[in-house]
Amino acid sequence: MASVKPYESDWEFEARLRRRIRHLILISVGLLISLLFFFPVYLMVSSSFKSEGEIFAIPMHWIPHEFQGLRQYEFAFENTRLERWYINSLVIAAVQTIATVFFGALAGYGFAKFRFPGRNILFLFILSIMTVPFQILVIPMFVLVHQLGWHNSYQGLIMPGLISAFGVFMMRQFAYSVPDELLDAARIDGASEFSIFRRIALPMLKPAAASLAIITFLFSWNSFLWPLVIAQDRDLVTLPVGLTYFSQSLDREPLWAVAMAVSTMATIPVILLFVFFQRYFIEGMMVSGIKG
Amino acid sequence: MGLVQKRQYYGLLFVAPAVIFFAIFFLYPIVIGFGLSLTDFTLLKPPVWVGLQNYQDLLNDRLFLKSLNVTIGFVLGSTVPVWFISLAMAVLFFQRFPGRELMKVLFFTPLLPSVVVVSVIWKLLLHPSGILSSVIGPIVGQMPIKWLFDLQLSPIMSVVVHDWHIAPFYMIIWLSGLTSIPPELRDAARVDGANALQSFLRVELPLLKPTAVFVAAISTIRAFQGFSIQFVLSPSQGGPLDVNTTLGIVIWKYGFQFFRMGDAAAISVVLFAFILIFTLFQLRLGRSDDFSLS
Numbered sequence: 204m205a206s207v208k209p210y211e212s213d214w215e216f217e218a219r220l221r222r223r224i225r226h227l228i229l230i231s232v233g234l235l236i237s238l239l240f241f242f243p244v245y246l247m248v249s250s251s252f253k254s255e256g257e258i259f260a261i262p263m264h265w266i267p268h269e270f271q272g273l274r275q276y277e278f279a280f281e282n283t284r285l286e287r288w289y290i291n292s293l294v295i296a297a298v299q300t301i302a303t304v305f306f307g308a309l310a311g312y313g314f315a316k317f318r319f320p321g322r323n324i325l326f327l328f329i330l331s332i333m334t335v336p337f338q339i340l341v342i343p344m345f346v347l348v349h350q351l352g353w354h355n356s357y358q359g360l361i362m363p364g365l366i367s368a369f370g371v372f373m374m375r376q377f378a379y380s381v382p383d384e385l386l387d388a389a390r391i392d393g394a395s396e397f398s399i400f401r402r403i404a405l406p407m408l409k410p411a412a413a414s415l416a417i418i419t420f421l422f423s424w425n426s427f428l429w430p431l432v433i434a435q436d437r438d439l440v441t442l443p444v445g446l447t448y449f450s451q452s453l454d455r456e457p458l459w460a461v462a463m464a465v466s467t468m469a470t471i472p473v474i475l476l477f478v479f480f481q482r483y484f485i486e487g488m489m490v491s492g493i494k495g
Numbered sequence: 496m497g498l499v500q501k502r503q504y505y506g507l508l509f510v511a512p513a514v515i516f517f518a519i520f521f522l523y524p525i526v527i528g529f530g531l532s533l534t535d536f537t538l539l540k541p542p543v544w545v546g547l548q549n550y551q552d553l554l555n556d557r558l559f560l561k562s563l564n565v566t567i568g569f570v571l572g573s574t575v576p577v578w579f580i581s582l583a584m585a586v587l588f589f590q591r592f593p594g595r596e597l598m599k600v601l602f603f604t605p606l607l608p609s610v611v612v613v614s615v616i617w618k619l620l621l622h623p624s625g626i627l628s629s630v631i632g633p634i635v636g637q638m639p640i641k642w643l644f645d646l647q648l649s650p651i652m653s654v655v656v657h658d659w660h661i662a663p664f665y666m667i668i669w670l671s672g673l674t675s676i677p678p679e680l681r682d683a684a685r686v687d688g689a690n691a692l693q694s695f696l697r698v699e700l701p702l703l704k705p706t707a708v709f710v711a712a713i714s715t716i717r718a719f720q721g722f723s724i725q726f727v728l729s730p731s732q733g734g735p736l737d738v739n740t741t742l743g744i745v746i747w748k749y750g751f752q753f754f755r756m757g758d759a760a761a762i763s764v765v766l767f768a769f770i771l772i773f774t775l776f777q778l779r780l781g782r783s784d785d786f787s788l789s
Contacts, residue, residue, distance in 0.1 A: 240601065241601040246620065259622070259624045310513035314510055328522075329513070329517065332517055334774045341750070346531065346756065349538065371510075432747070443612070446611055469609060488664060
């Protein structure tokens with residue numbers, strides 16, 4: 204007798220039915236929209252395994268019929284400076300990320316934990332930088348870099364993005380949470396101010412630093428306008444600029460499968476960051492909203 | 496006592512690298528930017544002072560006026576729809592239903608490729624013999640559809656690509672806003688007999704006002720800077736016939752194609768003025784608490 208399911212009352216049945224219908228509607232709407240948003244990304248990856256002739260097949264081939272393996276990727280590496288562009292992008296992003304996080308933490312800690320004359324005015328200066336987008340600075344920045352003789356050089360590519368005002372701002376917010384007692388205790392032990400920063404503050408800022416590192420890397424990895432105007436030498440070009448060479452050719456049809464292979468290659472590091480550091484990734488994106 | 500006072504000066508040492516950096520790579524460029532806008536300058540010869548002539552010329556500059564139109568169109572197209580789409584998606588993903596997490600990740604994917612990659616993908620999608628042309632062409636009875644070469648369609652496509660790319664970003668911001676609303680408030684409204692829609696409009700939306708202002712302001716400020724999508728997506732860096740030439744592209748054209756640095760600097764100042772208005776609007780209405788000193 205115990206195994207017999209008791210009768211469901213009408214009310215319970217109705218509630219269950221309502222929930223089912225509700226789920227069904229939510230699932231179908233959600234699936235429709237999320238697949239719509241996902242489709243272009245899927246197309247990028249799947250097209251990178253197609254042959255050039257298959258790209259415009261009608262109806263579209265969801266799965267490549269003439270699966271090319273990594274041929275289009277090899278083609279891109281063999282026939283362009285892709286390897287160099289990739290290394291350029293990685294090196295620039297790495298240098299800018301490390302510098303932004305370190306100097307951001309340094310200055311953020313300085314603003315949060317010391318009361319020196321001129322502190323407020325200097326911090327206001329940093330805040331005002333955040334409201335000025337790069338598009339506006341590109342002309343005078345180019346002129347400045349030109350004056351320094353750095354156009355067409357790694358210094359020219361890297362320097363303007365070495366420290367970000369947003370990084371200072373963000374690290375300052377988090378540096379407040381470092382307890383003063385801890386710092387004072389270290390001072391009594393005779394530690395120098397810099398070693399207090401390095402040994403006590405910096406480790407406590409790690410989660411914020413992780414978010415900042417991820418968004419700085421993304422920002423640098425994706426940046427387009429500055430490398431476009433500053434790197435004329437093909438060996439200095441970064442990945443996004445190099446990618447446009449595939450799609451901009453006016454005289455002949457671009458090699459689309461190769462372009463999709465390069466696009467996929469350019470997106471892989473971002474996907475890895477997203478998969479392995481999803482929490483910091485999303486947190487970083489959210490706080491960076493203010494960056495504009 | 497004197498020691499504590501002295502210690503505070505270490506703060507200056509900590510902030511010095513950043514402050515010096517920004518003096519060189521921000522303050523100085525801003526100053527020469529304003530200065531250059533009052534000159535004719537080609538990089539080859541020293542700048543020639545022309546006063547406000549560059550600004551006066553802009554009033555009759557066909558390309559600049561066109562780009563002002565294009566930019567305002569792009570701003571409207573890439574803020575209003577995104578605001579609604581991202582809010583709707585956040586409300587959807589705020590519900591509990593099976594498969595939600597997977598769908599959220601799928602919806603999030605457009606944010607992962609860079610803007611340039613996004614534009615190249617869509618260039619393929621919108622190719623006259625591409626998938627969208629072959630699917631939609633038969634429905635509207637026109638084959639092939641030249642999405643990117645059509646003077647009306649092309650700027651709309653810039654908006655579509657932008658919105659597709661950025662909607663997930665604003666969805667996340669809305670979602671965190673929704674999550675921060677105490678569930679008791681929603682429950683209380685429901686107990687008082689409000690249906691789901693009423694509770695959303697009367698209880699949740701008013702509480703989301705800071706998020707709403709934030710999304711509106713940030714998307715506007717970003718859209719004013721539109722450059723990469725138009726540059727890569729359009730057949731000829733802002734074309735056809737300049738219908739995708741935003742202020743950002745005009746600055747690039749004047750600066751790096753015509754080497755008219757003075758005019759390009761003047762347009763930058765105008766763009767700055769636009770963005771400043773919306774930044775002040777955002778600071779005033781929105782998250783001003785984020786920017787508090789202390």
